[in-house]
Every structure is written in structure tokens, then in C-alpha cells.
Amino acid sequence: MSFTIAIIGRPNVGKSTLFNRLVGQKLALVDDMPGVTRDRREGEARLHDLSFTIIDTAGLDEGPKGSLTARMQEQTETAIALADALFFVIDARIGLTPADRAFADFARRADKPVLLLANKSEGKHGELGAMESYALGLGDPIQISAEHGEGMGELYDAVSKLVPPTEDEDDEREETDEERAARPIRVAIVGRPNAGKSTLINHLLGEERLLTSPEAGTTRDSIAVEIEHKGRSFRVFDTAGLRRRSRIEEKLEKLSVADALRAVRFAEVVVLMMDSQNRFEEQDLRIADLIEREGRALVIAVNKWDLMDAQPGQISALRRDADHWLPQVAGVPIVAVSGLMGEGIDRLMQAIVEAYAVWNRRVPTAALNRWFEGAIANNPPPAVSGRRLKLNYITQTKARPPSFVLFCSRADAIPQSYLRYLTNSMRETFELPGTPVRITLREKANPFAHKRKRPN
Structure with a gap:
């Protein structure tokens, strides 16, 4: 039933x-x-x-x-x-x-x-x-x-966690840490058309499972494949290339793009593939921003690296470019790969595992409080209209991605620049590179608000 x-x-x-x-x-x-x-x-x-x-x-x-x-x-x-x-x-x-x-x-x-x-x-x-x-x-x-x-x-x-598995198992038994670690990580591979997404997955599988072609737009449906890599299971989704909305005319491509966006929402880690010779273009930045807004862990793979002329400092330049163009996910893992030649695959899969771990991270409450006190002491919030803003305390409400609630006075007056300061400080202190960090402001209730003022 x-x-x-x-x-x-x-x-x-x-x-x-x-x-x-x-x-x-x-x-x-x-x-x-x-x-x-x-x-x-x-x-x-x-x-x-x-x-x-x-x-x-x-x-x-x-x-x-x-x-x-x-x-x-x-x-x-x-x-x-x-x-x-x-x-x-x-x-x-x-x-x-x-x-x-x-x-x-x-x-x-x-x-x-x-x-x-x-x-x-x-x-x-x-x-x-x-x-x-x-x-x-x-x-x-x-x-x-x-x-x-x-x-x-x-x-x-x-x-x-509620829907029983197809096999006869004990539904009441809680999932162990070993079983959780063995569960496949859901990974979506996204990017502009012809970035080499299907070629990369075929190399991971060791077979021509997905159609590839020099012509852009070969992939239409989001295809899921199971991959084992060094003892870890992955469920990888190959998606259609994402072009600017103004260039999408055919109804079939609209459906394909919708399917790709759906794969992003169901993923835990999203790999954004870029062409090494045309990287960090406007559409790449738009896709990265979408991934961040969806709250998914992000890894950037710069594909077709075998076509680049070998020069010293190229990887460091990639790191600087990523932090410059994508400050909202500072420290995002970036890996140079060649899906055709199989170069950098091990580094990419390791980056996915590490990004998944960061995305699931919970910060100990005591450590969070110590950081919060120090961050405010080093850089107090600015006064607005001559009135001091009071930050009471912060707590983590959930992981996946790490999300926090900051209790304060006058939440609408706290500048976005100060929230960025807290976010960047938190990334550095608790080693949260690349993953979205959510800080929600909430005003602390005034315990005296219900009392009437005494008449003069």
C-alpha cells in the first residue's frame, strides 16, 4: 500500500x-x-x-x-x-x-x-x-x-525519512552515521551550453552513457547516473546548458532549462562548469548567483584545461578571479579539469566531498558566542540617526546551508555592509568557504512594551 x-x-x-x-x-x-x-x-x-x-x-x-x-x-x-x-x-x-x-x-x-x-x-x-x-x-x-x-x-x-523503502526493512531503526555517510551525495552539473558537462560524467562512468557533440544543446533532459568514486557514492545529474533568457526561443529549450533548474533545487552540491577559454562570463556569474540563492554548496570546475598553454601561476589566477567575481561565495572551491583527458577528476570529486561537509556543518554554540563577542568588539555596529544599534546574540537554526538568526534591536536599520562583515568574519573563523551563509535578523521582544506609561 x-x-x-x-x-x-x-x-x-x-x-x-x-x-x-x-x-x-x-x-x-x-x-x-x-x-x-x-x-x-x-x-x-x-x-x-x-x-x-x-x-x-x-x-x-x-x-x-x-x-x-x-x-x-x-x-x-x-x-x-x-x-x-x-x-x-x-x-x-x-x-x-x-x-x-x-x-x-x-x-x-x-x-x-x-x-x-x-x-x-x-x-x-x-x-x-x-x-x-x-x-x-x-x-x-x-x-x-x-x-x-x-x-x-x-x-x-x-x-x-518517512517514506518506507521499497525493500522490507525495519522502518523504526534510525539511520546510523555510517549509513548517512554511505548515502549518495546528490550532485548537479550545470553550466552554459557546450561546457563539457556530459563528457566529464562519461569519463567518471568509464563509458559513453550520455550523448556528447560539439554542437551546443545536445543534452535536453536532466539525466541521473549513479557513480562510485574511491568508496563514496554520488548521484550525478547531467543538465541542459543554461543560456540567457533572451536567447531562449523554442518551447523545448524552455522545458529543458526548467528541468535543469529543478535539478539544482534537488541537489546538495552543484558543480558549475566553465570553459577555460571563456570563463567568468556574465551567464556564468548569473548561474553562480542562482546556486547561492538556492542555498546549494558550490564547486567551480574550469573545463578543457588541456587546451590552455602551461604557464606558472594560472591556478592562483583562477583563485583570485573567483574571489573577485563571486564575493557572495568567497573561498568557493575551484578546480581545473579536462573531462576529455580525465585530468583533475580526483581533485574535483574531493572538492565535492569537502563542500558537502561544509554545507552540513554546525558551529558549536560556545564557539559561536565567543566569535560573536569578538566580532562586535573589533567592529561595533554603526550608530543610525544618533542611536546605537544593539546586537543581543546569535544562534544557528539549521545547516544545509549554515543558517543563523541574529537577535537585535531595530533590525531594519542594520546596514547590509555590516552583515557582509559578519558573514565574511564567520566564513574565516569557522572555515565555511564557498557555501552560502544565511543570517536572518530578528528583533528581540521588548518585555516592557505592554506596560502603559504613567500619566504626568
């Missing part, structure tokens, strides 16, 4: 949009008006290589017995009874509402695994709303955007 997940939450938080994305087609009606969904709707969902039954439900709401609202609620309760697990969805842009808190208790009483999904998390306001959802007591929120497809990689990681 298929594993079943029910999507629940108050009206208009994006449940049907998420349902449509998981089933891969627009089966459920979607509108800005709350309450469009009334009956529960089932579909066969696919999240990367996971398959399960998904149930879209009406928004949880209360109504008189026998009313339409009450019958919609009964349909939702039936869906919860049929489900093996629940997706509890909130609107991160709005933040927590009293209805969210009430229905969180409803979800807990179901006595089933619950994944808390903070939908509409794109942008600054979404980040803050997602942080508020910790108050529901349903565990770490998974920040997603069902409309734009963001956060699907994190959702995949969480669902993969």
Missing part, C-alpha cells in the same frame, strides 16, 4: 499549490480567494525519486454542525485518518495566527508524524515568519515556496 501524506492548514496558505507541484500537474484549483478547495483530492506525488499518495484538503476552519464548513472539516478529518503523515502548512509572509496555533494542537492530537512547512518563504518577510513558527512546537520549519519550487530539496530530505 502506498505511503499517504495529507496536506493540512488554515485556508489560503498554499496547500493546493503545493499539491499541484507534487503531482506535477494542475489538478487542484488555485485562487487568492480562501476556501476554493472543499473536497479532499488525492493524487500520486513524486518528489525526486520518492513516490507517495498526497491528499489535498480544505482549509481547517470551524463552523456550525451540519454547515458546509463543518462538512468540509469532516472531509479533512477523514483525510487525516487515512494518512500516514501530515504536512502542516503555514503562510510565512503573514506569520503565525491564532488559527495556526489552534490547528497545530489539532495536528498533534492526530498522533502522526508532522512536517511543518513554512510556505511563501521567499524574500525577507518569509524568513521572519518561518522563524516565528518554532513557537508551534512542531519541530524545525521547512522553508518552501510551492509556487516557485524553492525548498524542494529540504522537503525531499525530510520526506525520505
Whole structure:
């Protein structure tokens, strides 16, 4: 019997949009008006290589017995009874509402695994709303955007722990460190057309598994292959070349590009391939920025190195160019390779493993506090309009990528330049080269705000 997940939450938080994305087609009606969904709707969902039954439900709401609202609620309760697990969805842009808190208790009483999904998390306001959802007591929120497809990689990681494997195994047994290390690292190979992505993967496989051609655009679908390299497993996705949007005219290429972007979102490490003779062009920088915004670990592979004239200092020049053009991922690993000749392959695979480890890194709280105090002492935050900005403390909320919440006063007044200073200092202190580092500002609640001022 298929594993079943029910999507629940108050009206208009994006449940049907998420349902449509998981089933891969627009089966459920979607509108800005709350309450469009009334009956529960089932579909066969696919999240990367996971398959399960998904149930879209009406928004949880209360109504008189026998009313339409009450019958919609009964349909939702039936869906919860049929489900093996629940997706509890909130609107991160709005933040927590009293209805969210009430229905969180409803979800807990179901006595089933619950994944808390903070939908509409794109942008600054979404980040803050997602942080508020910790108050529901349903565990770490998974920040997603069902409309734009963001956060699907994190959702995949969480669902993969719930959906039982195809083989008969003990589902209750927790994954050991050895099993986690043996799990394939998901790697997407991306770049401009004709950068040599398929040639590189063929060399890793030792066979002509993927079509290659001097003509750009040979690869259309995102093809996944399993690779073993020095005892470590990798699941590598070859993708279509990414050109500037203005140059994409054919519908088929648009679909191919969408598939490539989907592979980036499901990946853990993304290898950006550049042509050694045309490196760090505008489109390369755009792709690198997309990878950083998606929160994936990044490795740069400069391909066709065998065509370069051997000169001293070329690798050092690559390092300087990378730090100059991509300051948002300072220290990103960069490797010179030749997919055709097999040069630099071992260094590239080692860089992928190391980037994956950095992407998963958690900083010890004591060390984080010591760094934070020193960073503020060495460079205090600037005063704004004559008022001092107070930074209270910082904590790491999650890894993959390393993400932190900084509690402070007047979050909107802290300059971006000071956040860049903290980010770069953190990279250097805790050895976080190349991986995206997220710092979200959150104002600390004023304990005296509720008290009235005394009359004069």
C-alpha cells in the first residue's frame, strides 16, 4: 500500500499549490480567494525519486454542525485518518495566527508524524515568519515556496525519512552515521551550453552513457547516473546548458532549462562548469548567483584545461578571479579539469566531498558566542540617526546551508555592509568557504512594551 501524506492548514496558505507541484500537474484549483478547495483530492506525488499518495484538503476552519464548513472539516478529518503523515502548512509572509496555533494542537492530537512547512518563504518577510513558527512546537520549519519550487530539496530530505523503502526493512531503526555517510551525495552539473558537462560524467562512468557533440544543446533532459568514486557514492545529474533568457526561443529549450533548474533545487552540491577559454562570463556569474540563492554548496570546475598553454601561476589566477567575481561565495572551491583527458577528476570529486561537509556543518554554540563577542568588539555596529544599534546574540537554526538568526534591536536599520562583515568574519573563523551563509535578523521582544506609561 502506498505511503499517504495529507496536506493540512488554515485556508489560503498554499496547500493546493503545493499539491499541484507534487503531482506535477494542475489538478487542484488555485485562487487568492480562501476556501476554493472543499473536497479532499488525492493524487500520486513524486518528489525526486520518492513516490507517495498526497491528499489535498480544505482549509481547517470551524463552523456550525451540519454547515458546509463543518462538512468540509469532516472531509479533512477523514483525510487525516487515512494518512500516514501530515504536512502542516503555514503562510510565512503573514506569520503565525491564532488559527495556526489552534490547528497545530489539532495536528498533534492526530498522533502522526508532522512536517511543518513554512510556505511563501521567499524574500525577507518569509524568513521572519518561518522563524516565528518554532513557537508551534512542531519541530524545525521547512522553508518552501510551492509556487516557485524553492525548498524542494529540504522537503525531499525530510520526506525520505518517512517514506518506507521499497525493500522490507525495519522502518523504526534510525539511520546510523555510517549509513548517512554511505548515502549518495546528490550532485548537479550545470553550466552554459557546450561546457563539457556530459563528457566529464562519461569519463567518471568509464563509458559513453550520455550523448556528447560539439554542437551546443545536445543534452535536453536532466539525466541521473549513479557513480562510485574511491568508496563514496554520488548521484550525478547531467543538465541542459543554461543560456540567457533572451536567447531562449523554442518551447523545448524552455522545458529543458526548467528541468535543469529543478535539478539544482534537488541537489546538495552543484558543480558549475566553465570553459577555460571563456570563463567568468556574465551567464556564468548569473548561474553562480542562482546556486547561492538556492542555498546549494558550490564547486567551480574550469573545463578543457588541456587546451590552455602551461604557464606558472594560472591556478592562483583562477583563485583570485573567483574571489573577485563571486564575493557572495568567497573561498568557493575551484578546480581545473579536462573531462576529455580525465585530468583533475580526483581533485574535483574531493572538492565535492569537502563542500558537502561544509554545507552540513554546525558551529558549536560556545564557539559561536565567543566569535560573536569578538566580532562586535573589533567592529561595533554603526550608530543610525544618533542611536546605537544593539546586537543581543546569535544562534544557528539549521545547516544545509549554515543558517543563523541574529537577535537585535531595530533590525531594519542594520546596514547590509555590516552583515557582509559578519558573514565574511564567520566564513574565516569557522572555515565555511564557498557555501552560502544565511543570517536572518530578528528583533528581540521588548518585555516592557505592554506596560502603559504613567500619566504626568
